[in-house]
Amino acid sequence: MTNVDVIVVGSGAAGLVAAEEAAKHGLNVVLLTKGQVGRSGATATITGDISVDGKTIRNYLGLRGNEGDSDRDFYDDTMTGGAYLNQSALVQSMISHVGEELKPLLEAGLKVAGIGHAPGHRFPRGVLISGMQLLQILTRRAVAAGARFRDEFYVTDVLRNADGVTGIAGIDLRTGEAHSLAAKTVILATGGSAMIHPFRTAPEELVGDGYRMALRAGAELIDMEMVQFLPCCLVNPPLWRGIQFPWIIGPQSSTRAWLLNRYGERFMARYDPERMEMSTRDKISIACVREVQEGRGGPGGGVFMSWAHLPHDILEFLPKWYGKPLLRETWHWEGFDFRPLIERIKQGYAVEVAPASHFNMGGVRIDAECGTAVPGLLACGEIAGGVHGANRLSGNACSQFLVQGRIAGRSAAQFASSAPMPEIDAADWKEKLAEVEAPLLASDGVQPHTLASQIQDIANRTLNVVRNGSNMAQGLREIRALRAGEVTRMFSASKDRRYNRNWIDAQEVQSAALTVEAIAMSAVIREESRGAHYRDDFREQKPEFHHNTVVSLKDGTLQTRRVAVAGNETK
Amino acid sequence: MRITLVRGGADGAEVRQDEYEIPDEGLASISSALQYVARNYDGSIGYYLSCRRGMCACCVVRANGKIETACVTPVTDGMVIEPVKATLRVKDTVVDLSMARENQFSFTAEG
Ligand SMILES: Cc1cc2nc3c(=O)[nH]c(=O)nc-3n(C[C@H](O)[C@H](O)[C@H](O)COP(=O)(O)OP(=O)(O)OC[C@H]3O[C@@H](n4cnc5c(N)ncnc54)[C@H](O)[C@@H]3O)c2cc1C
Ligand code: FES
Numbered sequence: 220m221t222n223v224d225v226i227v228v229g230s231g232a233a234g235l236v237a238a239e240e241a242a243k244h245g246l247n248v249v250l251l252t253k254g255q256v257g258r259s260g261a262t263a264t265i266t267g268d269i270s271v272d273g274k275t276i277r278n279y280l281g282l283r284g285n286e287g288d289s290d291r292d293f294y295d296d297t298m299t300g301g302a303y304l305n306q307s308a309l310v311q312s313m314i315s316h317v318g319e320e321l322k323p324l325l326e327a328g329l330k331v332a333g334i335g336h337a338p339g340h341r342f343p344r345g346v347l348i349s350g351m352q353l354l355q356i357l358t359r360r361a362v363a364a365g366a367r368f369r370d371e372f373y374v375t376d377v378l379r380n381a382d383g384v385t386g387i388a389g390i391d392l393r394t395g396e397a398h399s400l401a402a403k404t405v406i407l408a409t410g411g412s413a414m415i416h417p418f419r420t421a422p423e424e425l426v427g428d429g430y431r432m433a434l435r436a437g438a439e440l441i442d443m444e445m446v447q448f449l450p451c452c453l454v455n456p457p458l459w460r461g462i463q464f465p466w467i468i469g470p471q472s473s474t475r476a477w478l479l480n481r482y483g484e485r486f487m488a489r490y491d492p493e494r495m496e497m498s499t500r501d502k503i504s505i506a507c508v509r510e511v512q513e514g515r516g517g518p519g520g521g522v523f524m525s526w527a528h529l530p531h532d533i534l535e536f537l538p539k540w541y542g543k544p545l546l547r548e549t550w551h552w553e554g555f556d557f558r559p560l561i562e563r564i565k566q567g568y569a570v571e572v573a574p575a576s577h578f579n580m581g582g583v584r585i586d587a588e589c590g591t592a593v594p595g596l597l598a599c600g601e602i603a604g605g606v607h608g609a610n611r612l613s614g615n616a617c618s619q620f621l622v623q624g625r626i627a628g629r630s631a632a633q634f635a636s637s638a639p640m641p642e643i644d645a646a647d648w649k650e651k652l653a654e655v656e657a658p659l660l661a662s663d664g665v666q667p668h669t670l671a672s673q674i675q676d677i678a679n680r681t682l683n684v685v686r687n688g689s690n691m692a693q694g695l696r697e698i699r700a701l702r703a704g705e706v707t708r709m710f711s712a713s714k715d716r717r718y719n720r721n722w723i724d725a726q727e728v729q730s731a732a733l734t735v736e737a738i739a740m741s742a743v744i745r746e747e748s749r750g751a752h753y754r755d756d757f758r759e760q761k762p763e764f765h766h767n768t769v770v771s772l773k774d775g776t777l778q779t780r781r782v783a784v785a786g787n788e789t790k
Numbered sequence: 791m792r793i794t795l796v797r798g799g800a801d802g803a804e805v806r807q808d809e810y811e812i813p814d815e816g817l818a819s820i821s822s823a824l825q826y827v828a829r830n831y832d833g834s835i836g837y838y839l840s841c842r843r844g845m846c847a848c849c850v851v852r853a854n855g856k857i858e859t860a861c862v863t864p865v866t867d868g869m870v871i872e873p874v875k876a877t878l879r880v881k882d883t884v885v886d887l888s889m890a891r892e893n894q895f896s897f898t899a900e901g
Pocket of ligand 1: 252261262268373408409421424429599600601614616617618620
């Protein structure tokens, strides 16, 4: 049996970079992923930007950057966007190293479609790329460095003993067998938890597995209340749910679409009478949700976007104005054929839209070396919290995964080269195995996917864009009751082990439930509005809440506490 | 509406056709149909779904003989759904499209 030095969990960009880096140090690296390598995670869905400061874009990458920009400006914008909850050491390292991470990828053929200028950045910093091409290149590099892979392996737990990490436990989805695997270090790169919401932009498998694994292993989470939503995503039909196409052709593109409530009122007049639909994205999201909460929404839980005030042919010009390659004249966008939707819009129909959950600013609490409170456990990419503070600027998630992937791989290599090979604690593995297999062995109980829907409903009602204390307290009661009740009684109707979706759903429900509770507990004690956390019972930002919220799991119970923001000036 | 799934595994399990009744809830994808069948009839149906927006291409199937990206292609009444390529089949409609197929770690050999 070969000793595995480093296990990387997740094959998005963060996991691939970490695997490449650790393998380059000559270590035995195994990357396990719930999906397929190169075809899973939020990274695959990017047609977007990597943030780099303009001066570096120009002088170091040789692209069209603005020389007036600097590290310092990029830092300030990121901190301002994050309402100064960001861990400044993480921000510094992201900003100063992203250029050197991107350069070899460009040399390896990563195509740049242009330099974008997204809101919140004072300069154009968005190096526009395709996530799928990025994954191809990163996979090639990790393979060349000697990492090995196991696709469709669902990691359910980090195993540990008194000294720290001993390995992982999980299910090989293809064979349906549960396995443990010993390793000196484990790097979590499992991405976020957008799937806890019914409307979401991110892929199916992102339910917060990494948060649960980290908590149960003894690591802490930070800023979990900070969840980013994108405005104006499609509500229906199911085929298009969560897709941001209306926003792409909406009021801030080249047409001036209107936002209407069920009475046909342009409700933005109530929230931002001057800018109306040209308001900021967070204000628009808040307005949309308040209309729904106050009973003026549509049948699908959204509001309406309408082009009916425009002459029909104006829409025809949109792909030309918008510019290729993002929107084609055939109305194909990403993988979708939106001709039927455009036809309806031209006939004068409105489209129901709602904010969709998109990104977790919060996550596993890490230090500047991507280490956690557990020796041998590291985290990088979206699963790791702290760098974006209370809100993330566009493009900064890519900067995060490139830089943190590298740091995590290097730290793991350093740790593994001096650490002895641990032995998996038999009792720990036995206990985890029993939990993992419980739904399969139970002959009766609750169908996991019905709980998944209930959890989404709780998150939608109580942890949405607009929050308040009594709502969240209710959500917290509901999720706790669910975790203490139905969640313990899940069963898989199918007993076939291979690709058993009931069984997989049961694991995912565990993660989603714990994640929702962690978010609710963090959100309820932040009695102010800041960044992406907006409360209608406390609408102002308050200086006394300039702190981070930390969540840990003690004897099976989640606990929260406040900690001073590390290393940055009070705002 | 009804759909037909061509099922079976690469491990010698027999290939057969199963028919399922699914509700008509407006424009829905082939992937949603597979998810519905797995949740409501048979949890052991192998299907792969990730991005749901036609980017990752992992959900690709053969539907009525044509290669389609399942998550962005509407399901239609009477549709016959099979793996895109029988030789790549892992189980049912799941095929191995990993970008790192040549560098696999084996639990049974080493774990
Ligand atoms: C539609 C969309 C567009 C975006 N556009 C941009 C953009 O333009 N610019 C930007 O900066 N950011 C963007 N983001 C955010 C960015 O894509 C993500 O934050 C980033 O890709 C996360 O990368 P990651 O490697 O950390 O995780 P991911 O890419 O999400 O990968 C997670 C991996 O972990 C695996 N995994 C999860 N759970 C388990 C488990 N239990 N066991 C084993 N494996 C597991 C998954 O299968 C996957 O391989 C966008 C996000 C979305 C959804
Ligand atoms: S799930 Fe990604 S293309 Fe269909």
